[in-house]
Amino acid sequence: MDKLFIFDTTLRDGEQVPGCQLNTVEKIQVARALEGLGVDVIEAGFPVSSPGDFHSVVEISKAVTWPTICALTRAVEKDIDAAAEALKYAKKGRIHTGIGTSDYHIRHKFNSNQEEILERAVAATKYAKRLVEDVEFYCEDAGRTDNAYLARVVEAVIKAGATVVNIPDTTGYCLPDEYGAKIKYLMEHVPNVHQAILSTHCHNDLGMATANTVQGVLNGARQVEVTINGIGERAGNTSLEEIAMIFKSHKEREIVTNINTTKIYGISRMVSSLMNMPVQPNKAVVGRNAxxxxxxxxxxxxxxxxxxxxxxxxxxxxIDDNAIVLTARSGRAALKHRLSMLGVEMDQEKLDKVYQEFLKLADRKKDINDDDVLMLVGKDRTEMHRIKLEHLQVTSGIGLQSMASVCLNMAGVRRCEAAAGNGPVDAGIKAVKKAISNSDMTIQEFLIQAISKGSDDTGKVHMQVEYNGSIYYGFSANTDIIAASVEAFVDAINKFIV
Known part of the structure; x- marks a missing residue:
């Protein structure tokens, strides 16, 4: 059996999706779930990019035990220094450095040439190797890089000390046979290739990320860079769950991973809830209709x-066919069990608070599903908001002017206003704007999604709000879709009102 290493970049590439940013506590929650899932490497962030990313890498390094913690850098010494510093508490740390190798990057991004880029690649690898033992080098846009030149770069960085070499299809351009042939070419034309592991990192711009990754593995790659639910830049990355189940299903390939597949569904729902990224119903493996x-x-x-x-x-x-069904008659033990199945652990005090909210929701709904439970757990994220929606009342109907009255708690000061609008949601939004005495914001995107079916269902609202030329994201879930819409607007406001 061949071991396939699973490199999860949910907390780095996945978190680059607009509106999906997590705080450090949430990142630690995901990292621990990834450890329980059995991933080999967790890419925890890009330390030099922001103090928040640096802090998250530090805290994740402290929080998990056996997976390798990886930090991304450019082929720049200050980046590599920052990564090494952030990884100082990691039991096993890896610096992931690299540079663009395609003509598109060399000529237009760096205004350089192949020889200079090769020198920079070697220098960055050697510098990182002085700080940590485990160094991964990425050849950005390898998918569109000439194979002969790519082989030269791979050979040189392995000689300089790289333990893993990443061959990214950065733009999602390659066809599966092309990407597989590229890996095969490297396996056959790089003399020292067996001194390192070749890694895949495929994007889904043309819907071929998983197919390309599989072809990469079948041609010799032994690490795959993936994300939960396939989230990531633009159209996303290769899905961890798809790769894990492909090789579990095709045992004849004799390729195994360390993934405990029975925990896939739970972490999928956790990431979807924390990152406010719905899983499409027809998503392979973890979609509602799968x-x-x-x-x-x-x-x-x-x-x-x-x-x-x-x-x-x-x-x-x-997915347990005989799962305990949660209703208003369920006790704390049943709720705790369901949360544990979804990868969420909490102390008794917090469980008691969530249970009270659970009972209120269960009185309004016939059945409580996993998304409802995760929504309840996520509600405590609003406790730190400076602006809180305390009261909302809406009047609406055929032949009536929609009216809304709101009361906001703004850092301890209560402000109440009313407004008319073109429908109940519009009225509620206008009332909030009056209450905060600021109307210079525009809703750019407004998405309502039902979790399952039924008129009593919980609705999720995702909102994109523009303010002073910047975009902010708001999210809420409620059985009252008008309340969820106003709550999502207030959530977005809290991102820029300080």
Whole structure:
């Protein structure tokens, strides 16, 4: 059996998605869940980019035990110094440095030439190697890099001390056969290639990230760089859950990972909730419909033999067909059990608070699902908000002018206002603007999503608000969609009102 190393970059590449930023406490929660999942490497951030990223790498290094903690840098000494400093508490630390190697990057990004870039690559690798033993080098835009030149770079950085060399399809341009052939070329034309591990890092711009990654592995790569739910820059990255289940399903390939697949579903829902990124219903492996069968022929086949139409057992990814159903009659133990299944652990005091909110929600809904539970846990993130929505009342109907009255708690000062609008949501937003005495903000994007089905369902609202030329993101979930909309607006405001 060949070991395939899983390098998770949810907390670095995944967190670069607009509106998905996490605070340090949330990053630690995800990192611990990734450790429980069995990932080999956690890319925790880009330390030189901001004090927040630096602090997060430090704290994640302290919080997890056995995975390697990786920090990203450019091929710049100050970046590498910052990464080494941030990793000082890591039990196993890795610096991930690199530079663009395609003609697009060499000529237009760096205004340079191949020889100079090669020298910079070697210098950065040697410098990082003096600070940590484990050095990964990335050849940015390797997907569009000439194979002969790429082989020269890979050979040189391995000679300089790189233990892993990352071959990213940065723009998601490659076709699977092209990317697989690129890895094969390196395996055959780099004399010292077996002194390091080749890694894949594929983006999904053309929908081929997973296919390219699989071809990379089949041609010799033994590390894959992935994210939970495939989140990441632009159209996203290769999905961790897809790669894990592909090789679990295709045992004949004799490639194994360290992933405990029964924890996939829980961490998928956790990341979706914390990052306010809904999982599309038809998403492979973890989507709501991944194991749903509506066709009569399919239903009949599955009832006779599950394997007629299912190549994976839902239990293998953590979906228990006999899961405890949460209702208003459920106790704390049932709620704690469900939270634990979703990778969320909490002390008794916090559990008691969440349980009281759970009972209120359960009185309004027939059944409580996993997204509802995670939404309840996430509500405590609003406790630190400077501006809080204390009261909202809306009047609306056919033939009536929509009116809304709100009361905000603004750092201890209560402000109440009312406004008319073109519908109840518009009225509520205008009332909030009056209460904070600021109307110079514009809603650029407004997305409402039902978690499941039913008129009593919890609705999620994602909002993008422009203020002073910058974009801020707000999120809320509530069984009252008007309340959720106003709460999301207030959440966005809290990002720029200080």
């Amino acid at each position: 194991f749903a069968h509506s066709s009569g022929i399919h239903q009949d086949g599955v009832l006779k033999n599950r394997e007629s139409y299912e190549i994976m057992d839902p239990k293998d990814i953590g």
